[in-house]
Amino acid sequence: MSSQTLPSSVNPLVIRTEFAQEATWKRICELIRAPVQLPGDAFYAHVDFLDDVAFRGLNKDQLVALAPRNYNHSVLFVVDGTTLRQADFPILVVDLNTQRGRSFRAIPSSIQAIENNLSIANMDFFEFADSAGKDGVFRGFPQR
Template identity: 40%
Template sequence: MLRTDFSDDAAWHAACAASSAPSPEGFAAGLSFVSELRFAGLTIEEVVVMASSPRRNFVFVVDGVTIRDSEAPILAIDLRREPGRWFRVVPARMWSVEVNLSLANMDFSDFADNVDSDGVFRGFS
């Protein structure tokens, strides 16, 4: 999970804790947290260029929206099939997105196509 907004350290730490917390069933996202000032203010396009590698299919970003919004929706960006396609995910559902994408149980589009009207994935209906 890449930090691009450095305006609120407490909000960053809260997003990290909430997104890595296990589900009631015990599933947890396998996340690494990157907080380096050199990534401040990166756009989606810049993240795609910077994060693209043969080993990465997606990346999560804590940006200004995450920091300011009460739900702290984290930006998920596709790096492989449709580079730059994105949606947001509430921290409580991060485990579902990360685990299923990492295991290739589901595609990025399975989540991106099931967001609420505001572009945020809160789970499958």
């Protein structure tokens, strides 16, 4: 890999590390970009997509090591081989802040809630991680 650190970005990064399925990558990006409709409003994931073969095959620990301690985002979203191989495209979500390196997976439609709430410090990483299902995938909070 040529970069010494993750690139700076306006929004948290969605990093592509698996390059075998171009159409699936594009579909995942569409799903993340899609608005989440709530009564009276639509919400969007404010993320930047990093589609750079320099990151091919990097694992979670390698990506965390590329994030400087003063990185301007508290989370990374990683589209890896596991994401592409599973029907619901569970994206790896990695903490770069309090529990640096802790991770869970989340379906694309939940990236908006995670990004929005972490970016404004409305919720903490552990609240999403601890709410992942038995399979380690966060699919949203239960409806009350």
